Amino acid sequence: MNIALLGYGRMGKSIEAIALERNHTIVLKISNATEDFDFSNTDVAIDFSIPTAAVANIKKALDSGVPVISGTTGWLDQYNEVSDYCHSKNGTFLYASNFSLGVNIFFEINKKLSQLMATVDGYSTEIEEIHHTKKLDAPSGTAITLAEQIIENTRYKWWTLEQPFADEIHIEAKRIPEVPGTHKVTYNSDIDSISIKHTAHSRQGFAMGAVIAAEWIKDKKGVFTMRDVLNIG
The missing domain is CATH 3.40.50.720 (NAD(P)-binding Rossmann-like Domain)
Structure with a gap:
């Protein structure tokens, strides 16, 4: 080809x-x-x-x-x-x-988890993404996809890089040299936390x-x- x-x-x-x-x-x-x-x-x-x-x-x-x-x-x-x-x-x-094939499987896990979390109260949601310092945009497209999947299935209406309102998902975008890409979704409550994470080891x-x-x-x-x-x- x-x-x-x-x-x-x-x-x-x-x-x-x-x-x-x-x-x-x-x-x-x-x-x-x-x-x-x-x-x-x-x-x-x-x-x-x-x-x-x-x-x-x-x-x-x-x-x-x-x-x-x-x-x-x-x-x-x-x-x-x-x-x-x-x-x-x-x-x-x-x-x-x-x-990444692994990230696309991660997307499916994120979607299913958001559907499950929509049935319980008391949890807040946040996303962390880490990339190399040469990445021009923030948040990453992957983090946006994760947020959009959660929004589709829960009470959240939007995502933000700033201090979130109650109906917003906070995305923390970090830029560190030589990091190919890490994405973590966390649900926090007073009782416990649930997290899923994908870490790329290379491009x-x-x-x-x-x-x-x-x-x-x-x-x-x-x-x-x-x-x-x-x-x-």
Whole structure:
């Protein structure tokens, strides 16, 4: 499979290494958001660029009839626009806040736990996420996904990085050198605490998941998520 990498930072390089190990070919590597490029001889594009470039990158791939998966966060206020654009082009698009297979299982655990916690009173909810200091956005897309799942199933209405109101989930975003990614959801009461946690040991899990998603999405049409790739639900 011929892969275009839109974004050639540390994640792009990790994806490249795994793609080559799995006998794929990298036909395009874009590191500058202002570069002019085309998708000749490209089967799938993988976008791990920056928030200000992601939407243009995705639309350019869709304009060229190239399936595109994106793991760039920080642009999701335009997600519906991109999804509609994909449908209008009869294209193929997959977004995930986190491509790690383990994190996507963690999402399912978080969803189930939030459903259970909605049946009891006396617990407050908080999320902690820790990433490397070069991560540009806060909170992480993964933390936002966790919060949105909890909001869908409980009394909470929103999340915040600030001091929370009663109907808000507090997300604490920490930036520490060389931390690939840690996410923890905690339910606290006067009696006890319940926590679930996912710790990434390297970027390999994210990169492997992105390549697996690229392999899966080739020759499909529509808008997808990692739940489709993993056949969950």
